[in-house]
Every structure is written in structure tokens, then in C-alpha cells.
Amino acid sequence: MKKICYLNILLSALLLIPACQKDVTPPQAYGPVPDENQMAWHEREQFAFIHFTTNTFTDKEWGYGDEPESVFNPTAFDADQWVRIAKEAGLTGIVLTCKHHDGFCLWPSDYTEHSVKNSPWMDGKGDVVKAVSDACKKYGLFFGVYLSPWDRNFARYAFPEYITYYRNQLTELLTKYGEVSEVWFDGANGGDGYYGGAREMRKIDAGKYYDWENTYAIVSKLAPKAVMFGGPTIRWCGNERGFAGETNWNTYNYGDTMYQGDVIKRLNSGDENGASWLPAEVDVSIRPGWFYHAKEDDRVKSPETLFKIYLESVGRGSSLILNLPPDRRGVLHENDVRSLLGWKKLLNEAFANNLAAGAKAKADKWRGKSKLYAASNVTDGKKDTYWATDDGVTSGTLEITLPKGKTLNYILLQEYIRLGQRIKSFTVEAKKGDKWEPVAEGTTIGYKRILPLNGVEASALRINITDAKACPLISNIEVF
Numbered sequence: 001m002k003k004i005c006y007l008n009i010l011l012s013a014l015l016l017i018p019a020c021q022k023d024v025t026p027p028q029a030y031g032p033v034p035d036e037n038q039m040a041w042h043e044r045e046q047f048a049f050i051h052f053t054t055n056t057f058t059d060k061e062w063g064y065g066d067e068p069e070s071v072f073n074p075t076a077f078d079a080d081q082w083v084r085i086a087k088e089a090g091l092t093g094i095v096l097t098c099k100h101h102d103g104f105c106l107w108p109s110d111y112t113e114h115s116v117k118n119s120p121w122m123d124g125k126g127d128v129v130k131a132v133s134d135a136c137k138k139y140g141l142f143f144g145v146y147l148s149p150w151d152r153n154f155a156r157y158a159f160p161e162y163i164t165y166y167r168n169q170l171t172e173l174l175t176k177y178g179e180v181s182e183v184w185f186d187g188a189n190g191g192d193g194y195y196g197g198a199r200e201m202r203k204i205d206a207g208k209y210y211d212w213e214n215t216y217a218i219v220s221k222l223a224p225k226a227v228m229f230g231g232p233t234i235r236w237c238g239n240e241r242g243f244a245g246e247t248n249w250n251t252y253n254y255g256d257t258m259y260q261g262d263v264i265k266r267l268n269s270g271d272e273n274g275a276s277w278l279p280a281e282v283d284v285s286i287r288p289g290w291f292y293h294a295k296e297d298d299r300v301k302s303p304e305t306l307f308k309i310y311l312e313s314v315g316r317g318s319s320l321i322l323n324l325p326p327d328r329r330g331v332l333h334e335n336d337v338r339s340l341l342g343w344k345k346l347l348n349e350a351f352a353n354n355l356a357a358g359a360k361a362k363a364d365k366w367r368g369k370s371k372l373y374a375a376s377n378v379t380d381g382k383k384d385t386y387w388a389t390d391d392g393v394t395s396g397t398l399e400i401t402l403p404k405g406k407t408l409n410y411i412l413l414q415e416y417i418r419l420g421q422r423i424k425s426f427t428v429e430a431k432k433g434d435k436w437e438p439v440a441e442g443t444t445i446g447y448k449r450i451l452p453l454n455g456v457e458a459s460a461l462r463i464n465i466t467d468a469k470a471c472p473l474i475s476n477i478e479v480f
Contacts, residue, residue, distance in 0.1 A: 024368035027388050030420040030470040032251050032277040039418065041182070041227045041234065042279065042447040044142065045314050047093040048086040049283065049323035052128065054104045055291040057328055063102025065152030065194035069118040072104065074330025077121070079131035081331050082324065083139050089340040090347060093142030095182055095321060096132050098173055100146075103153025107176075111168050114153050133177040144182030144226070145173045149210055150189045155196025158204050163211060167218055174222035183219050185230035235278045237318060238267035242284030242309035244318040245269035247443040250421050252278035272424075272469075279447075282313035285323035286336055292325040300335045303342030310347065317446030350410060356479040357381060360401040365389050367471070375399075378477040386416040386475040394468040400461045400477060408453040410480045411461065415445045416473040424467040430458035445474075453479075 034042065054067040056074075083094060099105050105115035106128035117124045129145070136143040147170055151157045154165060174180055190204040216231050227233040235252055237244050249270030270280065286306070287296045301309075306322070313320040324340070327333045332340075359379045367373035367388040375398050377385040389396045402408070411428055415421060421444065428440040428451065439458075440451040461479060465472045 024370040024372060026372075027367070027391070027419055027471055027473060029418075030422055031273075032275065033420050034250070034277050034279070034417060035233075037225055037227050038233055038277060038279065040225070041319060042417070044092045044181075044319060045448075046091055046310070046320040046322065047095065047142070047144075048082075048091045049146075049285075049290075049321045050082060050094055050096045050132065051100070051285075051290045051323055051325045052330075053097065053100050053106065053291070054102055055100065056326065059293055061289055061291055062188075063100065063104065063152065064192075065102050065154075066199075067102060067104065069104070069114060069116075070120055072116060072119040073121045074326070074328060077126070077128075077131070077330030079128065079135045080138070082326060083132065083135035083141055085332055085337055085340060086324065087139045087141060089344045091141070091322065093144060093181060094132055094136055095144035095146055095184055096129060097146040097148075097184075098129050099148050099151070099169065101148050101150045101152055101186075101188060103148075103151040105169070107172065109169055109172060111165055111172075112154070129173065129177055137178065142181040143178065144184065145177075145180055146184035146186065147173060148186050148188070149206075150186070150191070152191075152193030152195065155198065157193065157195055158190065158202040158209070163209075163215075166210075167215060170215065170218055171222065174219065174226075180223040180226050182234075183223065183226050183228050183231070185228060187230055187236065229281055232276070233278065234281050235270075236267055237280040237282045237313075238264045240283055240285070242282055242320075243268075243312035244280050244282050244316040246316065248280065248317045248446060249274060249444060250277055250279040250317065250417065250446055252276055254278050280318045281321055282309075282318045283321045283323070284309060284313075285325070286339065287323075287325060290323055290325060292327045292333070294327075297333060297335055300333075300339050303339055303346050306339065306343035307346045307350070310343075311450055311452075314448060315450030317444060317448055351412075351478075351480050354478045354480060355402050355406055355408070356400050356477055359479075361387075361477070362399050363387060364397045365393060366396075378474050381476075383414075383475060384416075386473045388416075388473045389471045391471055393471055394465075396465050396472060398463045398465075398474065398477065400463075400479065402458065402460055402479060404459055406457065408456050408458060408461070408479055411440065411451050411453055411463075412476070412478040412480070413445050413449045413451075413463070413474065414447060414476040416475040417447050419473055420470070421446050422468045422470050423465055423472050424469060426466055427464045428453075429462040429464065430456045431460040431462065432456075432458055436462060 057071045108117035189206040245268040251274030254276040361375040363375035373388040429436040430439045
């Protein structure tokens with residue numbers, strides 16, 4: 001008798017579930033998708049670049065390669081301060097220029113004498129790379145390395161021997177300092193230099209000389225969790241001024257000549273139908289130069305400028321790498337620190353209170369009428385739930401009910417990019433009384449899109465996905 005009762009209860013429960021929810025097929029990936037390393041990179045959002053070498057002491061941007069090791073001698077070196085300040089500013093990691101174009105190495109490399117081991121700093125026993133790596137571990141930030149492919153000091157640059165040298169140094173960096181999360185390959189290659197005393201111009205075919213595929217393989221083997229900037233996983237944004245394109249596709253046709261002509265514009269916007277997931281990283285310095293120059297102490301970017309850069313980089317679906325050049329003491333200058341912390345204060349004030357958290361959300365359509373893909377997923381605070389439409393449906397509307405009497409300054413949107421980037425255009429409307437008024441519009445969304453709402457007062461917002469490459473997937477909406 002009890003078995004029959006339980007069976008009746010189970011059957012009754014099943015009958016209460018609408019048929020459309022029982023067998024709803026989940027959306028399939030559309031086009032290229034991020035791998036786990038790229039996904040982790042997206043989620044890091046903003047991090048620091050550190051440019052520090054002999055240039056810091058010679059007042060140059062690009063060292064020629066003939067600088068004596070003796071010029072490198074910071075008087076109060078403090079990598080702990082760099083990383084601590086970066087964390088306080090909301091940055092998630094550090095990418096260190098371990099060797100710039102001048103060839104001077106910030107670690108005691110076994111393969112050259114042109115390094116810290118022959119400088120007066122710490123009597124030649126110092127290791128900047130280790131100090132930064134250790135500080136990143138202490139403060140819980142990720143660590144990355146920049147190793148310039150161009151070396152104006154090495155005598156055999158532009159000859160086959162240099163490739164072995166370069167890979168040996170790359171191997172040192174990837175095996176001696178713990179986990180590396182990003183490797184930076186600069187696009188500046190070949191030109192005049194010291195070259196061990198030759199003092200001549202050397203040109204190379206950057207596409208062939210470095211045999212990049214075999215160099216990338218070294219990174220994949222020794223740092224399996226690392227993304228590669230300028231390589232097969234992360235692209236340059238096409239400028240060093242701090243902005244991604246308003247239209248910003250994470251997809252790109254990798255393998256094209258990456259730094260010539262119209263390609264610069266494409267780097268900024270990506271390729272809508274690109275064959276590879278190759279998102280853009282936005283690199284910019286807090287000062288006019290990449291290395292510290294005392295004459296630029298009064299030209300540090302203001303907190304307001306850094307906030308604008310944030311909106312035009314992270315707020316357009318890219319990640320931001322902000323350069324912080326230590327001064328000749330070996331610390332971040334007071335003006336830089338003041339601006340960084342002021343920027344963090346602006347971010348905290350702007351994005352502290354998400355008015356859409358847990359808010360009522362509804363949609364004009366959702367996949368199979370299933371709760372798995374309902375509008376409520378966009379305000380539940382969970383990154384792995386999302387609203388979706390049926391296959392073949394490339395538009396839809398979401399409506400978020402908001403607290404009354406609130407001034408709205410920003411809306412933040414996120415696609416569920418694990419299944420690809422899809423949305424091509426959208427609009428945002430605000431409800432004032434009984435009327436809907438347009439307040440914002442955009443093209444791509446990607447990992448994250450932030451748009452200003454300019455202080456509008458509204459009881460609800462309506463997001464209209466007007467076009468997409470496949471059924472749209474929205475994982476998160478926040479309103480501030």
C-alpha cells in the first residue's frame with residue numbers, strides 16, 4: 001500500500017511540471033569559446049604592469065643595450081610595496097618586465113653577464129623577479145613575466161643562436177619562480193642596437209625568425225595555466241592609450257600580420273566571425289612613459305582619467321593592464337600611489353551598491369519556458385546561470401524592477417561567454433511613470449559591458465537584445 005501511495009505522489013508531482021520544462025535542450029556553443037586559461041584571464045579583469053630596468057636610471061624609454069650594469073642601483077627597493085599598493089588599488093596581479101629591449105635581466109640569468117648579478121645593487125646578489133614573485137604569493141596576486149623578444153645587447157641577435165638564448169631565459173623564468181599566469185611577448189622587434197659592440201642595424205622577419213610555435217610550446221609545457229599576450233591566446237588592443245573598441249569581439253582571425261595598416265583597427269574591435277577566441281588586453285601607463293622619469297611626476301593620470309580608462313577597457317569586455325613604473329628608489333612614487341588609491345575610491349563609490357541584486361526580472365521569451373533559462377538568472381548573483389532564448393531566436397527583452405526613488409548611473413551586462421560571444425546590438429530603456437525612454441545602447445557585450453545611465457530616475461530598466469549571432473545568453477545584470 002505504501003509503495004502505491006509514494007508512486008501516486010511522484011506521478012502527481014511530475015504532472016505539475018510543465019511538459020516544456022522536462023526535456024529542454026541546453027544551448028550549444030556557438031563559434032570559438034574561451035579555454036580555462038582565457039576564462040581565468042577574463043575574470044582577473046585588471047592588473048598591473050611593472051616597467052623597471054636600467055632605463056629607470058638613464059632616463060630612457062628604450063635602452064640601446066650598451067648601458068653598464070653599474071647604473072642599476074635602487075636605493076630603497078621594495079617589491080612588497082609595489083604589490084601591496086596594487087592590491088589596495090583593486091588590481092589582481094603583476095606582470096613584470098624581466099627583460100626589456102636593452103637586454104638587461106632583472107634576475108641573475110645563467111646565460112648572460114648583463115644582469116643584476118653584475119650590478120652594485122645588493123652586491124650583485126639581488127633578484128627582482130624573485131622579490132616580485134614572492135610578494136605576489138604573499139598578497140594573493142597572480143604573477144606574470146614579460147621577456148622582450150628583441151635584445152639590443154646580445155651579440156648574436158638576428159642569428160639562430162639568439163633563439164636558443166631566448167628560450168633558455170624563458171625556461172629560467174618559467175621554472176624558478178613558481179606559477180606564472182601570463183607571458184608577455186612584445187611586438188617591437190629588430191632595429192639598431194649595441195649588439196655586443198657591433199653597433200649596427202639588424203632587421204629580422206618577426207614571423208619566421210623566432211619560430212614562435214616552438215616557443216609557445218615551451219610556455220604550454222612549463223606554465224600550463226599561462227595565457228600568452230601577443231601569442232595564440234591574448235591579442236593587443238591596437239593602442240597604448242587605454243581603450244578597447246566600443247564594438248569589441250573576443251574573436252579574431254589569428255595569424256594575420258598583427259601590427260600593420262588596417263590590422264590596428266581590427267585589433268581594437270576584433271573580428272565578428274573570427275576563427276579563434278583571442279580577446280584584447282588594454283595596456284596603458286599611469287604616466288606618459290612606460291619607465292619612471294622625474295619630469296613626469298606632475299603628469300600622473302588622475303583618478304578620474306583612470307576611471308574613464310576602466311569604463312573603456314574592462315567596461316568594454318577587455319582586461320586592463322595598467323603600468324606602474326617604480327622610481328629610482330625602487331618604490332612606486334607617492335603621486336602614483338595617491339592617484340591609484342583615488343581611482344579605487346571612485347570605483348568603490350560607483351559600484352558599491354548593486355540595485356539589481358535579487359531584483360524581480362522578467363522576459364518576453366525564454367528557452368523552453370524552463371526555469372533553467374528564466375529571466376531571474378540575470379539577478380541571482382551566480383555566474384554560471386543565465387537567461388537564454390530558443391535556438392533561432394536572436395532577440396528578446398529583459399525587464400528589471402528597481403527600488404523607487406533611486407538615481408541610476410551605470411548598467412553592467414555580462415554574456416555567458418563559455419558558450420561563445422553572440423550579441424551584436426542592444427538598447428536600454430528606463431521606465432518613468434508609465435513611459436519607457438531610451439537611455440543607452442551598444443553593440444557587443446562579451447564578458448562585461450558597462451554603460452552610463454547619466455543619473456536617470458526610473459522604477460525599472462528594460463534591456464532589448466535587438467540582434468545576435470545565435471540565441472542570446474545573459475548571465476548577469478547589475479545596476480548602480
